[in-house]
Amino acid sequence: MDIVLHLDKLPIGNKTVVKLKYLQLSILVKLTCTRTSKLNGLESSVIPVEFEMTSIQINIPTMEGKTKKCMVRRKQYPIMLAYAFTNY
Numbered sequence: 001m002d003i004v005l006h007l008d009k010l011p012i013g014n015k016t017v018v019k020l021k022y023l024q025l026s027i028l029v030k031l032t033c034t035r036t037s038k039l040n041g042l043e044s045s046v047i048p049v050e051f052e053m054t055s056i057q058i059n060i061p062t063m064e065g066k067t068k069k070c071m072v073r074r075k076q077y078p079i080m081l082a083y084a085f086t087n088y
Helices: none
Strands: 002-004 026-030 046-050 052-061 067-076
Antiparallel strands (some): 002 026
C-alpha cells in the first residue's frame, strides 16, 4: 500500500525518484483475509512491516596469516514474494 520514509529523508516537491540515505521505517501491507484489529491511523486490514536487524561476527584472513574479527550487520524486511494456485 505505501512506504513510510525515515523522518530525515522525506520527499521534496513532486519528485518521482527519491534517493534514500536511510532505510525506510516500515512498509504498509494490506491483507485480504485477516482478523487483525484496525490500527490507529491505518485502514482496516493494513499492517506495518518493520525491518529486522541481525548481527554476525566473521573471521577474515589477513595477508600476515592471522585472522581479523569483523562484525557484520544486516537490515532486511521479513517479506518473501510467493505465488500459489490450486487445480481442481
